[in-house]
Structure formats: structure tokens, C-alpha cells
Amino acid sequence: MKILVCLKQVPDTETKIKVAGDGKSLDPTDVKWITSPYDEYALEEGLRLKESAGAEVTVATVGDDKAKDVLRNAFALGADHAVLIKGDGQGDTLATASILAGFAKDKGFDLVLSGNKGLGGDNSAVGPMLAELLGYAQANVVVKLEITDGKFRAEREIEGGTEVVEGSLPAVVTAQKGLNEPRYASLKGIMAAKKKTIEETEVAGHAPATGTLAMTLPAARAEGRKLEGDAASQAKALMDALKNEAKVF
Amino acid sequence: MILVFCELKDGKLRKPSAEALSEGRRLADASGQQLGALTVGASADGAADAAKYGADSILTCVAPSLASYSSDAFAAAIASAAKAKGATIVLGAATAMGKDALPRAAARLDAGYAGDVTGLSMEGGKLQAQRPVYAGKAFATTGFTSAVQVATTRPNVFAATEKTGPGAMESVEAPAGDFKAIVKEILAKGGGKVDLTEANVIVAGGRGLKSGENFKILEELADALGGVVGASRAAVDAGWGLSHGIQVGQTGKVVSPTLYIAAGISGAIQHLAGMSSSKYIVAINKDPDAPIFKIADYGIVGDLFEVVPELTKAAKAMGIGAHH
Numbered sequence A: 001m002k003i004l005v006c007l008k009q010v011p012d013t014e015t016k017i018k019v020a021g022d023g024k025s026l027d028p029t030d031v032k033w034i035t036s037p038y039d040e041y042a043l044e045e046g047l048r049l050k051e052s053a054g055a056e057v058t059v060a061t062v063g064d065d066k067a068k069d070v071l072r073n074a075f076a077l078g079a080d081h082a083v084l085i086k087g088d089g090q091g092d093t094l095a096t097a098s099i100l101a102g103f104a105k106d107k108g109f110d111l112v113l114s115g116n117k118g119l120g121g122d123n124s125a126v127g128p129m130l131a132e133l134l135g136y137a138q139a140n141v142v143v144k145l146e147i148t149d150g151k152f153r154a155e156r157e158i159e160g161g162t163e164v165v166e167g168s169l170p171a172v173v174t175a176q177k178g179l180n181e182p183r184y185a186s187l188k189g190i191m192a193a194k195k196k197t198i199e200e201t202e203v204a205g206h207a208p209a210t211g212t213l214a215m216t217l218p219a220a221r222a223e224g225r226k227l228e229g230d231a232a233s234q235a236k237a238l239m240d241a242l243k244n245e246a247k248v249f
Numbered sequence B: 001m002i003l004v005f006c007e008l009k010d011g012k013l014r015k016p017s018a019e020a021l022s023e024g025r026r027l028a029d030a031s032g033q034q035l036g037a038l039t040v041g042a043s044a045d046g047a048a049d050a051a052k053y054g055a056d057s058i059l060t061c062v063a064p065s066l067a068s069y070s071s072d073a074f075a076a077a078i079a080s081a082a083k084a085k086g087a088t089i090v091l092g093a094a095t096a097m098g099k100d101a102l103p104r105a106a107a108r109l110d111a112g113y114a115g116d117v118t119g120l121s122m123e124g125g126k127l128q129a130q131r132p133v134y135a136g137k138a139f140a141t142t143g144f145t146s147a148v149q150v151a152t153t154r155p156n157v158f159a160a161t162e163k164t165g166p167g168a169m170e171s172v173e174a175p176a177g178d179f180k181a182i183v184k185e186i187l188a189k190g191g192g193k194v195d196l197t198e199a200n201v202i203v204a205g206g207r208g209l210k211s212g213e214n215f216k217i218l219e220e221l222a223d224a225l226g227g228v229v230g231a232s233r234a235a236v237d238a239g240w241g242l243s244h245g246i247q248v249g250q251t252g253k254v255v256s257p258t259l260y261i262a263a264g265i266s267g268a269i270q271h272l273a274g275m276s277s278s279k280y281i282v283a284i285n286k287d288p289d290a291p292i293f294k295i296a297d298y299g300i301v302g303d304l305f306e307v308v309p310e311l312t313k314a315a316k317a318m319g320i321g322a323h324h
Ligand SMILES: Cc1cc2nc3c(=O)[nH]c(=O)nc-3n(C[C@H](O)[C@H](O)[C@H](O)COP(=O)(O)OP(=O)(O)OC[C@H]3O[C@@H](n4cnc5c(N)ncnc54)[C@H](O)[C@@H]3O)c2cc1C
Pocket: A006, A007, A008, A009, A036, A038, A039, A042, A060, A061, A062, A063, A088, A089, A090, A091, A092, A093, A094, A096, A113, A114, A115, A116, A117, A118, A119, A120, A121, A122, A123, A124, A125, A126, A127, A210, A212, A215, B112, B113, B114, B115, B131, B133, B140, B142
């Protein structure tokens, strides 16, 4: 089985977002970059299939030289091949999906794994778009995956529960927290990763169909008031305020 | 035409779809366009509800093979209806189904996509979307260059406003052929309660709850207020048997209820990202310096094990939540 795992490099979740001078992009000063958290579950699932079913795992990212860090990290965890597809990693979802599709087509991947959401853009769109462009089945926001005889059974999160999606490979599966517990890189893995070669390529894709026109920070929430007294009077004061002041009820 | 993909459940239009339709009506009025509603399934029971929210026409795509949800079949149905009607804007709710089918339909339509939007407007004949990005730490305005523009609306943000439209029913062609993936069964775990993203009231607990059993006091408060229970990541990861489906935050659900009560939650940046757009925030914490108080409208410094049961008592005494 041949597996492709799509990895996106994103600002660390601790990042305090600052808007750059252009009024529409992230000010990169002091930003630490990480692999998008959901992509870690995708990679872990690929590595488990490598161990249990002898799959071959290729990781790819659309981005610049800096994005090599996520590929290097994936090597340390056990990926077989890593590819930097040079391009604008922040282009748009259709452009990104079409670049990934252009890379993946003709390579015979049975399974493409990605995160269900890339932190930052937060569109949750690249997976399903990629499935459409490749003509693959899809299962999105998956918390459990089984693969047998070229077929998949995936449990995916829906409102108030999960639903079971079944289909045949090839497929795109997007990972949700709960799918597995990602491993940490071993020192040996990190050393070995240094010797592995990151392939670099360029792939033509769809022109972006959207653009970010502006980015703003939410108005700061004012600190409200603290309710005084013992637990019973605090409780009464709160319910009173919610009902008569905030008119929540 | 502005086409809105509408979900039906138990013979009724789902509320997030009614919200998307209402927003579609507003945009159609602003730009002098027709509003079409599209339903897909083995039956169109409940599709007529779309007229209540201003649909000029109601397109029904009905076939026995569409009884269970299939990403590729539903995406194909949406794209083909959009093409047949020459729709330039395609909307749907950012629900589990909407977020699954609409990006796929967008790729089929060569269309740009904006996911989970909280505001829409027409500027110079094109759609513009406001979206929370970086999990709510910032807002972006997305513009489109493609001919067809696709967006999903975040549940609970847009008002579902009744405004009767003609609602002329018309059936459209169903996708043919083998579906690549299909839903086989639904494993419900939520006990029929509404999802966090659709809830008006959320009572969330963190590591301060100390055990899974203790979440019972939050459930009692949530029940009294007509709400549902959420949790911080520390609580979900503590091995207390909580489902990660109730995690709120940057790597969980991003929610915007009318009321969010955080008990025993410190207010880490990743948690705040998921709930700071709530209308009213209440924090209950024994540490007066907990960061959660900085964004709370009402703060209670105290022991949650004393305060939460008192809140339930007070809510019941005042008959609060009775109308929910
Ligand atoms: C502030 C801001 C607002 C944006 N708004 C929009 C918008 O409204 N519409 C739009 O189309 N684009 C938008 N973008 C661009 C978009 O974020 C990027 O194109 C990004 O590469 C994919 O989007 P995502 O993170 O939202 O992807 P998602 O669809 O959420 O990502 C899902 C998964 O796809 C894979 N993936 C995503 N990007 C890459 C990559 N570069 N390389 C490899 N795998 C990848 C990862 O596995 C990821 O987990 C925006 C970007 C920013 C910074």
C-alpha cells in the first residue's frame, strides 16, 4: 500500500496573532512554526499502517524552504519519503488542493491522509477538494480507521456522535483528534533523519480562487465584574444578572 | 441564482440550514437575485419548509440511492444543480455534512471556498466573507475571483428569519453511478442532545473538576439551563472517559453560544480561541488571578464544588431555562 500524508506548517498554537503592515497577513516576527496538530494524527495513522501492513509512507508539503522542518520531523518519526512542493503554502484551498492533486496523480497512492483542518486558514477544505480532484472516495474528521482488502471503514465525527463511512480505496481520509496517540521522535530517529534527502519539486496548480482582503483582531473583551458573597449569594447574583441584565433567559 | 444546500432531518429543515437560507435571502435581496433551496435524499419531506425562509424555488434531488449520505454523490448533486441553474453563489451550513460536501462540490465547480463564515456581504457584485481564522484569534475577509463562490455558514451565528417566499417546487436530476463512499450507520453518543456548536448554553469543565464523575454536577446545571456540557483539553486528555467531541478550543470545537460557563478552567490561549466569541462568559475558579477572568463578563471566585450546585439550585428556584 502506498500512502501520501499531507503536512502543513502553521504558527504554534501559543502564537499571539499580530497583523502585518499590509493589513491582511500575519506578522511573522517571533512566530514559531510547527506541524499543524491534526496532521500529526494523519502521519501517525500512516506510520501505524506502515508497521501493521507494510505501507510505504510519503509525506509532502506545499510551502517554502522553512517548511522543510515539518518534513525533517516526519523523517524522524519514520516516513519513507519526503517531498517539498515549492509554492505558496498560504495560496488558497483550491490552489493547494490542485497542487497536491497534480503531485499525487499517476503516483498510485492508495490512501491520502491529511488533517481535518489546517490551523490558521481553518477552512477544512483541502481534503475533500483533493478527493474530488483525484476522483477518490473521502472520509472526513475520522476518529477510527480500518483498512481490509482494498476497502475502508471509517468512523467520522458528526453532531452528537459518529457515523460509519465505508468505501473502496483509493481514498482521502482526514484525521481528527482521537484517531490515535501520535508518537514522539526518538534520538535515533532524529539522527537518521539528518541523513535522509528531502526531494524538491514544483507542480503547476489552479490559480487561487480566493484572496484575503483584510485581517483584523477581535475587539478585546472587557473584564467584567466579580460577584461577591458566599456560594449561595454568588449563585443567586449570577442568575439574577443573567436573567435581568444580560437577558440570556 | 444563490443556491443553498439544505439538510433535512426527520422530515424537517435543520436549523443551521434555515440560518443559511435566511442569509441567502438577505444576499439575494441585496443583489437582485433569485434564491434557490436544494435538498438531496431519498425523500423531500420537509423541503417545503424552505419557503418559510424566503426560497423562490425549492429544488429537490430525490432517489432511493440517496437514502444514506455519500460525500461524492451529494457533492455531485450540489454541483450539478448549481450548474443547471447557473448559480454564482452556493451556500450551506458548516455542519458535519456541509463541511464534507461543499468543499468537494466547490472543487467540482472550479469555485473558491470560504469555510465556517460568520458574516457575508455583496461588494461590487461579488461575495465577501468574514471568517474567524487562527481559531478565532483573528478575523479575515475573504474575496473571490472565481465565477462560482462557495461558502459555509457557522451554525448559531446567522439569524433564521421567517420571510415567506414563493417556494416553487422543482425536481432535479439525481447523480448516477456507483458512489465511492457511503454512510453505513450512525453511532449516536450524544444521547439526543444538541451538538456543542449548535447549543445556546454550554457549561464547560476543566482539570479543576478532578474526575469524570464530578462532571455530573455540570450536567445537572446544564440540564437546568437547557444547555450541554463541554470540556477543556486537559479534562478530555485526563483519561476521565470524556469524549473528545466535547473538547472546546483550538484543537476542539469552536463555539459561540449565548452563554458559556467555564468551571475549573484556567483560560489557556488554546481554550480561549475556541470560546471567546461567546456572547456572555461566566468563569468559576478558585484562583482570582486565573486568566479566564480577563475575558469573563461575570466572575465567581470560589470553589466550584460549592458554587455549581448552588447555581443549579438558584436556576431551578427562578424557573430559569424552563422555556428551553
Ligand atoms: C488568514 C487566512 C485566511 C484564509 N482564508 C482562506 C479562504 O477563505 N479560502 C481559501 O480557500 N483559502 C484561505 N486561506 C488560504 C489557506 O489557508 C491555505 O491555502 C492553506 O494552504 C490551506 O488552507 P487551510 O489551512 O485552511 O486548509 P484546510 O483545508 O483546513 O487543511 C486541511 C489539511 O490539508 C492539508 N494541507 C493544507 N495546506 C497544505 C499545504 N500547504 N501543504 C500540504 N498539505 C496541506 C493538511 O493536511 C491540512 O491539515 C487563508 C489563509 C489565511 C492565512
